[in-house]
Amino acid sequence: MESIGVLMPRPTFPYLEEQIDKRFKLFRLWDNFSYDNNAIASSIRAVVVNSVDGADADLIRKFPNLELVSCYGVGVDKIDTNKCAEKRIRVTNTPDVLTDEAADLTIGLILALLRRLCACDQFVKSGNWKRGDFNLTTKFSGKTVGIVGLGRIGKAVAKRAEAFDCKICYHSRTAKPEAKYRYYPSVVELASNCDILVVACSLTKETKHIINGAVMNALGAKGVLINVGRGKHVDETELVRALVEGRLGGAALDVFEDEPNVPQQLFGLQNVVLTPHIGSATVETRTAMADIVIANLEAYFLAKPLLTPFL
Ligand code: 8YV
Numbered sequence: 262m263e264s265i266g267v268l269m270p271r272p273t274f275p276y277l278e279e280q281i282d283k284r285f286k287l288f289r290l291w292d293n294f295s296y297d298n299n300a301i302a303s304s305i306r307a308v309v310v311n312s313v314d315g316a317d318a319d320l321i322r323k324f325p326n327l328e329l330v331s332c333y334g335v336g337v338d339k340i341d342t343n344k345c346a347e348k349r350i351r352v353t354n355t356p357d358v359l360t361d362e363a364a365d366l367t368i369g370l371i372l373a374l375l376r377r378l379c380a381c382d383q384f385v386k387s388g389n390w391k392r393g394d395f396n397l398t399t400k401f402s403g404k405t406v407g408i409v410g411l412g413r414i415g416k417a418v419a420k421r422a423e424a425f426d427c428k429i430c431y432h433s434r435t436a437k438p439e440a441k442y443r444y445y446p447s448v449v450e451l452a453s454n455c456d457i458l459v460v461a462c463s464l465t466k467e468t469k470h471i472i473n474g475a476v477m478n479a480l481g482a483k484g485v486l487i488n489v490g491r492g493k494h495v496d497e498t499e500l501v502r503a504l505v506e507g508r509l510g511g512a513a514l515d516v517f518e519d520e521p522n523v524p525q526q527l528f529g530l531q532n533v534v535l536t537p538h539i540g541s542a543t544v545e546t547r548t549a550m551a552d553i554v555i556a557n558l559e560a561y562f563l564a565k566p567l568l569t570p571f572l
Pocket of ligand 1: 312333334335336337538540541
């Protein structure tokens with residue numbers, strides 16, 4: 262397998278790079294790689310991409326012998342899967358291993374937002390505590406959590422929120438008969454009936470801007486939005502407007518429409534918590550994700566079944 266060309270478009274996690282390098286002929290796009298070198302381009306049989314950059318039709322077209330796109334992440338919305346299907350290129354991703362991490366972060370964001378943990382930390386560190394107590398904050402336990410997308414991550418969030426005695430309701434394309442939670446056929450209805458709206462669905466044509474101005478208004482000045490899905494799930498311009506005008510109670514966001522660019526208007530708002538797309542970003546989870554990427558590459562080139570095929 263040492264002669265099989267595998268391309269990584271950008272540095273991700275050194276462990277992943279090392280493990281690929283040990284087994285395959287790794288080409289690093291950031292390391293003097295030129296698409297114009299036909300011999301090299303023809304030797305590439307797999308690319309390993311992350312969910313944020315993905316692999317568009319342009320990238321795919323550059324490698325005439327590409328057979329596998331392996332995504333180091335669960336979200337494949339940035340991979341042109343139609344192009345892959347047309348060219349019979351297999352696609353793998355890393356579901357399951359990051360579910361706990363994304364759900365843990367969701368609860369962390371809810372608590373950080375409602376209990377204002379980041380501001381509290383600053384309050385103590387700046388010495389302001391000596392001048393008086395911190396303002397009262399908002400309770401999480403017992404609130405109603407509405408989840409958009411009751412897939413793996415949505416269910417893991419629900420399970421955790423249940424431990425906080427929260428009432429759970431959800432919206433997804435269709436009701437899930439096995440779910441014991443209340444289903445709302447529209448996101449506006451869900452938002453009208455919950456305190457905390459969590460976006461945990463995958464990004465598709467149908468779910469782009471699923472959180473629009475009407476949803477924000479339905480959630481209202483006492484409601485908060487948590488986004489651990491994709492930036493494009495939320496109409497960011499509308500979100501900034503709703504927060505600035507006080508029509509929405511707050512937001513905790515791990516993902517943004519144009520990462521790493523985040524609307525500056527959000528920086529000064531007290532009712533906003535921002536994290537830099539860290540849903541899966543722990544050593545443990547990123548290692549597990551890397552191991553799946555490697556296992557899929559090995560399986561593919563040994564003609565064994567893929568572990569986590571997307572396509
Ligand atoms: C990562 C993700 O940010 O799994 C996903 O869909 O967005 C993340 O886990 C990314 O793919 C790792 O760089």
